[in-house]
Amino acid sequence: MEEKLDALVLRTADYGEYDRMLTLFTLQKGKISAAAKGVRKPAAKLRFAAQPFCFAEYVLAERGGRRTVVSASNTDGFYALREDVRKFYAAAAVCGLCDALLYENIVSEELFLRAVNALKEMCEGDELLALLSFFLHALALSGYALAPLLCASCGGELGEHACFDLSEGCFTCSACARGAGVSPSTLQVMRYCTGGQGAPQALPEEGKLRAVKLLYAYFRTKTDTRVKAAEELLRLP
Numbered sequence: 001m002e003e004k005l006d007a008l009v010l011r012t013a014d015y016g017e018y019d020r021m022l023t024l025f026t027l028q029k030g031k032i033s034a035a036a037k038g039v040r041k042p043a044a045k046l047r048f049a050a051q052p053f054c055f056a057e058y059v060l061a062e063r064g065g066r067r068t069v070v071s072a073s074n075t076d077g078f079y080a081l082r083e084d085v086r087k088f089y090a091a092a093a094v095c096g097l098c099d100a101l102l103y104e105n106i107v108s109e110e111l112f113l114r115a116v117n118a119l120k121e122m123c124e125g126d127e128l129l130a131l132l133s134f135f136l137h138a139l140a141l142s143g144y145a146l147a148p149l150l151c152a153s154c155g156g157e158l159g160e161h162a163c164f165d166l167s168e169g170c171f172t173c174s175a176c177a178r179g180a181g182v183s184p185s186t187l188q189v190m191r192y193c194t195g196g197q198g199a200p201q202a203l204p205e206e207g208k209l210r211a212v213k214l215l216y217a218y219f220r221t222k223t224d225t226r227v228k229a230a231e232e233l234l235r236l237p
């Protein structure tokens with residue numbers, strides 16, 4: 001039986017002499033695995049389809065529950081992501097988050113479209129803002145939505161300084177102070193990403209990275225999984 005699926009490569013693992021196992025996020029069937037035979041040969045026609053971030057229409061053959069790539073036609077290779085180390089890790093973090101949050105064979109059209117859009121945005125614009133926006137939606141779609149940016153204890157505005165409670169995913173004002181302190185620059189970025197407040201050009205770089213760090217720490221608390229690319233991104237100079 002053959003099937004045609006729109007898919008994004010989330011992860012690859014080499015095996016055999018020239019083969020590669022792909023973890024694909026498909027629009028129609030959710031997360032699945034498929035073997036790509038011979039794709040590590042230098043002249044392999046399907047070499048492109050076995051690369052991270054490849055977004056293509058795959059034709060897969062299924063036999064006894066195992067899938068093999070028969071052919072693929074490229075939709076977008078997101079090549080700009082391979083030319084910039086920060087874009088690369090931000091994109092790999094999107095794929096890693098999908099991999100961590102998705103169960104096999106569970107369809108999530110919204111997460112799929114958001115992931116593809118985030119990669120597209122990263123090619124053309126600010127990779128950290130694209131990652132943050134994707135991260136917030138991915139958390140919400142997985143049942144870990146962040147509480148609105150108001151004090152979870154007294155209901156008041158947060159002011160310039162605030163705290164974030166990792167286990168509950170909520171903020172508190174500096175008077176109620178529950179959890180770890182959040183810097184003004186992080187709050188500024190979170191305000192932009194959750195409510196569109198402020199101009200993207202005026203957001204401090206350091207605040208964007210801190211916001212990624214905050215969301216990743218929250219994600220770790222909730223899922224107890226690691227996304228190595230997110231850690232690499234946070235370690236970049």
Ligand SMILES: [Zn+2]
Nearest residue numbers: 151154173176
């Ligand atoms: Zn308060």
